[in-house]
Amino acid sequence: MIKDNVILLGGPFLNDLDRIEQTLPKYLSRYRKVHCFEYPRFKNLVLVFLRKIKLSERVNTNLTIFHSIGLLPFGRNIPLINKLNHVFNYIIFTSITSLSNRAYNIISFTPEISYLFNQLNTINSTHRVIYYVLDNYMSLPYWSNNLQRNQLKSLERKTLLNSSLVITASIPLYRLFKKKHTRVILYTTPAELSPFIKNSSKNTILISRKTSYIPEPRIGFIGSLYDWRINFQLLLKLLKHFHNISFVFLGTFHIQNEEIIKKLNKMKNFYFLGKKKYSTIPNYIESFKACIIPYSLGKYGKYAYPVKVNEYLCKGKPIVSTALPALKSLSKKKLLYWSKNNKEFIRNTQIALNEKAKYLARMRKKEAIKNSWQNRISEFLNILNT
Structure with a gap:
């Protein structure tokens, strides 16, 4: 060996x-x-x-x-x-x-x-x-x-x-x-799920205080915002359609398109919180009603496997994704809402917000642990x- x-x-x-x-x-x-x-x-x-x-x-x-x-x-x-x-x-x-x-x-x-x-x-x-x-x-x-x-x-x-x-x-x-x-x-x-399994109640209280100014319900995204990775046309439509829902983004900001930046900044329900300690990410996700993966379906998205999906799953959260081929199997297991176009993504987001079945949360958590x-x-x- x-x-x-x-x-x-x-x-x-x-x-x-x-x-x-x-x-x-x-x-x-x-x-x-x-x-x-x-x-x-x-x-x-x-x-x-x-x-x-x-x-x-x-x-x-x-x-x-x-x-x-x-x-x-x-x-x-x-x-x-x-x-x-x-x-x-x-x-x-x-x-x-x-x-x-x-x-x-x-x-x-x-x-x-x-x-x-x-x-x-x-x-x-x-x-x-x-x-x-x-x-x-x-x-x-x-x-x-x-x-x-x-x-x-x-x-x-x-x-x-x-x-x-x-x-x-x-x-x-x-x-x-x-x-x-x-x-x-x-x-x-x-996925590195140690912080998700241990989950600190101290962090929960701290995050709750830090985000108290953000109205609920909240939809969240964890990761970097790049022009070439995110479908901003979809994202802007989501922000406009769900104007009473807060969209919270954690990670790093790399958007170069000034027009997109201006449009995002005009949206009152767009909250970019920046990069956070990984140990606190589970607590932020806990505060979300649903999570999204609004990736573009170009040359990158066609082959991408976003590991963040396991972090969302580990918290049992409803997930709405664009039609990334790598995530289709999760859709077949009813663990993720897989969206072929912008209209379907908006429709699935509404379904995710209304989801009440506790057994789905349990199934998602089991799936995440398998992939830790x-x-x-x-x-x-x-x-x-x-």
């Missing part, structure tokens, strides 16, 4: 909101040695120089983060720079960790692992590469222009050729990559052992 695991991240370890790139290393480090290799950023070079961060950081006994530095910026625009940054950091990384003498799994959330194949074969040919696909990467903003897309296509081709296994986070991604690789596994992203990290980390360990 290979005990050492190197995880290549497509961004920084610490992000706006914890995603699988943060939670997987933490859970995996309970059982194995884990070394996280961040995407090389020019910003890190400055921070290391100013001694704001260290090049290497130990999170716990088994988990180390390597804050990769970008020697030059604009790596995702210029392949040569991207390769230089990755190779330079990986040489330093392997010398610091002494991994050159041991076999290890490489779990990569980015196809940029292909820049390192020559080094990997030179250092140790017994490594095992696992390509972990979370999204349709072509739909993400840092792969948006032609230069970036061409680089991504080339990187992914090489990565698939050199990977022994591909893990996908949604059924649509599984179907897509099944056509490209012989060994593809579906592993829908688990606590219950599914063993499944991931089995994948590594195969």
Whole structure:
């Protein structure tokens, strides 16, 4: 059994909101040695120089983060720079960790692992590469222009050729990559539900006081607001149609469209509360009558699996979603209101607000617990052992 695991991240370890790139290393480090290799950023070079961060950081006994530095910026625009940054950091990384003498799994959330194949074969040919696909990467903003897309296509081709296994986070991604690789596994992203299960009554009182100015009933959304992710036409229609309902948003605000920002700010029932401590999120959700996932159904939404659905389920809340293919199975189980268009979304929102069946809340909670990290980390360990 290979005990050492190197995880290549497509961004920084610490992000706006914890995603699988943060939670997987933490859970995996309970059982194995884990070394996280961040995407090389020019910003890190400055921070290391100013001694704001260290090049290497130990999170716990088994988990180390390597804050990769970008020697030059604009790596995702210029392949040569991207390769230089990755190779330079990986040489330093392997010398610091002494991994050159041991076999290890490489779990990569980015196809940029292909820049390192020559080094990997030179250092140790017994490594095992696992390509972990979370999204349709072509739909993400840092792969948006032609230069970036061409680089991504080339990187992914090489990565698939050199990977022994591909893990996908949604059924649509599984179907897509099944056509490209012989060994593809579906592993829908688990949720970190510890705070939801423990749930602090102290937090409940605190949140109740902080949100007392927001009229009830409330509909909530947890996550980041991006132009490319959210269907704002739908959202504005919801705000207008349910003008007596408060819509509460927790997370980070990345909307670039000034017209959308103006329209949202004019809505008296739109409440953006910003990013909150994860330990308090269950208490905010508890205060919602229903929860929404108003994702766009474009290139991103077609393949996306929003982990937040499990957080909503864990609190037994009625959920209204756009017709995301990855969530259709929950709709078939009557755990989620799946909406094919804006009219249906509005109609389902009204149904969710009127929902009174307690057995549905119990069913949702059971479904969420099944998909928690606590219950599914063993499944991931089995994948590594195969």
